[in-house]
Each structure stands twice: as structure tokens, then as C-alpha cells.
Amino acid sequence: MSNPLRIAVVAGNGIGPEITAATQRVLEATGLAFDWVPVLVGDEAVAEHGHPLPQLSVRQLQEIGLALKGPLIVEKLKGRVICTHADGSEHVYPSLNNALRRELQLFVNPRPLRGMGALSGKWAELDIVIMREVTEDVYAGLERMVDADRAEAIKLTTRAAVRRVARYSFEFARKNGRRRVTCAHKANVLGLTDGMFLECCREVAAEFPEIAFDDCMIDAAAYALVKTPQRFDVIVTSNQYGDILSDLGAGLVGSLGLAPGANIGEAGAMFEASHGAAPDIAGKGIANPIALILSGALLLRHAGALAEAERVEAAVRSVVIERKILTPDLGGQASTEALTAAICARIKGASA
Ligand code: NAD
Numbered sequence: 001m002s003n004p005l006r007i008a009v010v011a012g013n014g015i016g017p018e019i020t021a022a023t024q025r026v027l028e029a030t031g032l033a034f035d036w037v038p039v040l041v042g043d044e045a046v047a048e049h050g051h052p053l054p055q056l057s058v059r060q061l062q063e064i065g066l067a068l069k070g071p072l073i074v075e076k077l078k079g080r081v082i083c084t085h086a087d088g089s090e091h092v093y094p095s096l097n098n099a100l101r102r103e104l105q106l107f108v109n110p111r112p113l114r115g116m117g118a119l120s121g122k123w124a125e126l127d128i129v130i131m132r133e134v135t136e137d138v139y140a141g142l143e144r145m146v147d148a149d150r151a152e153a154i155k156l157t158t159r160a161a162v163r164r165v166a167r168y169s170f171e172f173a174r175k176n177g178r179r180r181v182t183c184a185h186k187a188n189v190l191g192l193t194d195g196m197f198l199e200c201c202r203e204v205a206a207e208f209p210e211i212a213f214d215d216c217m218i219d220a221a222a223y224a225l226v227k228t229p230q231r232f233d234v235i236v237t238s239n240q241y242g243d244i245l246s247d248l249g250a251g252l253v254g255s256l257g258l259a260p261g262a263n264i265g266e267a268g269a270m271f272e273a274s275h276g277a278a279p280d281i282a283g284k285g286i287a288n289p290i291a292l293i294l295s296g297a298l299l300l301r302h303a304g305a306l307a308e309a310e311r312v313e314a315a316v317r318s319v320v321i322e323r324k325i326l327t328p329d330l331g332g333q334a335s336t337e338a339l340t341a342a343i344c345a346r347i348k349g350a351s352a
Contacts, residue, residue, distance in 0.1 A: 004033035005303055008061050010041045010100075010270075012070025014277025015287035020070040022289035022340040023296045026315075029344040030300070030308040037064055042072045042096060052081055052096050058103045066303060067270040068296060071277040072096050080141070094141035101134050104270065106263035107161065108168050109134045109242065111274050112298075113229075113249040113259065117321035119330060120253045123229060129172070130235045130249060132242025133165040134263065139239040157193040157238070162200035168264070169236040170208040180212040181205065184221040184237040184245065197238055218245075225249055246274050257288025257329045258320075260295040262302070269302050271295040285335045288327040290316055293343065315346035 009024070011017040024036060039060045042052050049056065061067055079095035083103055093099035101109075108131055115126040142154035169181050183201040185194040198215055205213035216224065218241045224231055225248055237245065250259035256275035263270045273291030281287055293316060300309035319325060325342040326332025334342075 004035040005305070006035040006037060006064055006066070007299070008039045008064040008067040009036050010039050010061075010067060010069040010072075011044075012277060013042055013073040014071060014279045014282040016070025016072070016277055018282075018285070018287050018336050019273070019289040019292045020068065022336055023068060023292045025340055026289075026293045026312060026343050026347065027296045027300065027308075029347040030305075030311055032300075032305060032308055039064075039067070041069075041100060053083060053099050053103065055083070055086070058083070061100075061104055061270070062268060065268040066299060067268070068292075068299060069100075069270050069272040070292065071273065071275060072100075073277045073279065092141055094139060094143065098134075098139055098141065100270070101263050104263075104265060104268055106265040106268065106270060107133065107135050108165050109261055109263050110172070110298075111242070111246040111249070111259060111261045112294075113246070113253050115253050116258055116317060118323065119255075119258075119320060119326075123252055126229055126253060128229060128232045128235065128249065129178070130237065130242055130246045131165060131169040131172070132246065133161060133236075133238050134242075135239075136161050137239035139243075155190065155193045157196050159196060159200050162197050163204055166201045166204035166236055167207075169234050170204055170211055173211045173234050174208060178211070178233045180214065180233040181208075182221070182232055182235050183213070183215040184218050184235050184241055185215060186218050186241075187215075188217060194238070201236060221245065222248060225252065250274055255288060255329045257291050257327065258294070259291050260293075260298055261291075262295065262298045264302075269299070271299040271302075285337060286328050287336050288329050289336055289340055290320065290343075293340075311347050312343075315343050318346055319343050 011020045039057050046052050074095045081093045081096050081099040083091045111130045113128045115124040117124050136156045138153045138155050140156040145151050185198045187194040187198045250256045259274035261274045297309045297312040319342045325334045
């Protein structure tokens with residue numbers, strides 16, 4: 001790669017700026033050149049432009065097409081964001097993260113769950129990817145008060161969106177040598193919405209005869225993830241179920257601090273950890289940067305820098321499996337800085 005790789009950077013809140021800086025440092029340790037473009041979203045954007053997601057930031061992110069994103073704090077009960085487009089139309093989103101994904105037309109949030117040696121206990125060899133649909137479901141923001149004592153939310157499900165996420169999941173399986181796609185749903189209770197989700201996944205599965213397909217009720221899937229997670233390979237599911245299952249899976253492999261993620265669309269992609277802004281440890285210098293660093297490796301892979309992505313992943317694995325330099329969430333006492341330095345040193349071939 002001769003030209004610098006242009007990447008939009010949304011630093012985020014809480015531990016966001018700490019782990020974003022750590023990730024930039026690790027990606028630079030591969031020797032690739034980067035052109036980092038800071039983009040204002042959240043509090044910084046409110047201070048500068050009076051809106052948490054100004055259209056200027058949306059346009060910058062669209063134009064650059066690749067983004068590294070730290071977690072954003074979304075205040076409980078007041079997360080709603082309204083974006084006004086150039087044609088005057090208003091788009092209401094239930095949270096800033098949801099607004100960002102949907103304004104950028106990102107439709108799937110792949111969340112890999114990979115065991116990391118002894119830290120992952122019984123699940124050292126686990127290797128699953130949860131494919132979470134991120135444009136619909138109860139997170140579509142279609143929520144209202146019926147009267148003072150009753151509230152309702154619509155569980156939006158469309159064939160087009162389900163087919164798109166299902167096709168992405170099967171294509172991912174085909175490209176990455178994965179053998180099975182499992183649809184997690186609750187079609188026995190939600191016959192129309194989850195019923196449609198399952199039906200569309202079945203339809204798409206028929207186009208990929210070499211990939212096994214099965215389905216699992218979401219409650220049974222949660223149980224199986226804890227008891228026999230190795231039965232899964234790729235799990236495709238709707239927005240809310242995917243959100244919950246992926247945190248459960250992160251607990252299984254050892255920490256939310258190890259769980260990377262991506263948001264992929266037809267024309268762009270944004271890479272972020274599965275976890276949130278961890279305000280309880282922000283500013284203490286002890287946040288685990290690994291989930292975002294591994295998200296950075298996914299970004300490199302997406303950009304075609306496969307060798308560099310593998311070097312980052314291998315360095316992370318070797319430092320974590322050695323268990324000498326770990327942040328407190330992984331049972332160690334190291335700082336974000338020390339863990340980042342160890343990963344950079346491993347990438348550069350020196351011993352930390
Ligand atoms: P959280 O993921 O931020 O934290 C849950 C627990 O895990 C905390 O104890 C935290 O200290 C720990 N943790 C998380 N990431 C860690 C890391 N990298 N290293 C060490 N420990 C880590 O979840 P929460 O507390 O429910 O949410 C906090 C804020 O983050 C909320 O405002 C929420 O809306 C936001 N959030 C943002 C995103 C996102 O931007 N994608 C996702 C989830 C939550």
C-alpha cells in the first residue's frame with residue numbers, strides 16, 4: 001500500500017480517546033502510513049456545531065468511507081437524535097450510535113468472538129461471529145406513548161433488510177471457510193416479525209448449499225452459547241438479540257475488552273469495539289484497548305492490508321496468551337500504555 005490509508009477517527013467519550021489513541025499507535029507500528037482525519041461526533045460536535053451528529057460529520061464520514069470509532073456515551077432516557085437532511089426531511093433515531101450507523105447506511109455489525117488462551121478458560125479455541133442486523137427491529141426508534149401509562153415500540157422487520165444481512169452472513173461464511181450459519185430468533189412467539197426473519201434466512205440459505213444452515217430460539221441460543229458454544233459458527237440475528245448475545249459471548253471469552261466489532265455498509269465501514277465508554281474507569285489509564293485494536297485489525301483486513309492485519313492479531317494474541325502484561329479487566333495490573341507498548345513491540349518483532 002503506497003498511499004497513506006485515509007481513516008476518519010471518532011474518538012468517542014469515556015475511555016474512547018484513550019483506546020483510540022492506543023489503536024492508532026498499534027496500527028502505525030505495522031509500518032503502514034495513515035492519514036487520520038478527526039471527525040466530530042457527540043459532545044465535541046455539540047460544542048462546535050450544536051448537534052451531536054452534524055451533517056458535516058456525516059458527509060466527512062461518507063466521503064472517507066473508513067472510520068475508526070471509540071464508544072460514545074448515550075444517556076439513559078434521553079438518547080434520541082434528530083437529523084435533518086439537505087432536502088428538509090427529519091430522521092429520528094433512538095440513540096447516537098444508532099443514528100451514526102443509519103445515517104451512514106451501515107447494515108450489519110459483525111462481532112467476532114474468539115478465545116484467547118487460558119484467559120478464555122474452557123473456550124480458548126472458540127471462534128464464532130455474530131452478525132447483527134443494525135437498521136431495524138425494536139431499535140428502529142419507532143416508540144411512542146399510547147397514553148400516560150402505556151408505551152409501545154414497533155419491531156420493524158422487512159424482507160429486504162433480512163435478506164441483505166442473511167446474504168452478507170452466507171457470503172462471509174463462504175469467503176472465510178466457515179461451515180454453518182445459524183439464525184437466532186423467537187419465531188414461535190413473534191410469528192410475523194421473527195417468522196419473516198427466519199423465512200428470509202431460509203430462502204437465502206438455499207442459495208448457499210455448501211454452507212449448513214440451522215436455526216435456534218434466542219433463549220435456547222443464549223443457553224447454548226454458555227453451555228456448548230462450539231456448536232455455533234456464524235450466528236445471524238436481529239438488532240436487539242445480537243446486541244445482547246454479543247455481550248454474553250464477550251463474557252464467555254474473558255472480557256468485553258477483548259471483543260472487536262465492525263459496522264459494514266455497501267459504501268463504507270466503521271470499526272468499533274463491542275463495549276461501551278466504560279465511564280467508571282475513564283481517565284484512570286487502565287482501560288483495555290484490545291477490543292478496539294482488534295477492530296483496527298478488522299479495518300486493515302477490510303482495506304486489503306491482510307498481512308498487517310494478521311501481524312496485529314498475532315501480536316495481540318501472543319501478549320494476551322503470555323499473561324504478563326494485562327489490564328485489570330483481564331486480571332492483570334498493567335496500564336493501557338504498558339499493554340499498548342507491549343503489542344507495538346511485538347509487532348515490530350522486539351520482545352516486550
Ligand atoms: P460498558 O461496556 O461501557 O461497560 C460495562 C463494564 O465493562 C464496565 O464495568 C466497564 O468498566 C467494563 N469495560 C468495558 N469496556 C472495557 C475496556 N475496554 N476495558 C476494561 N473494562 C471495560 O457498558 P455500560 O456501562 O453499559 O455503558 C457505558 C456507556 O457506554 C453508556 O453511555 C452506553 O450508552 C455507552 N455505550 C456505547 C456503545 C458504543 O458506542 N458502541 C456501546 C455500548 C454502550
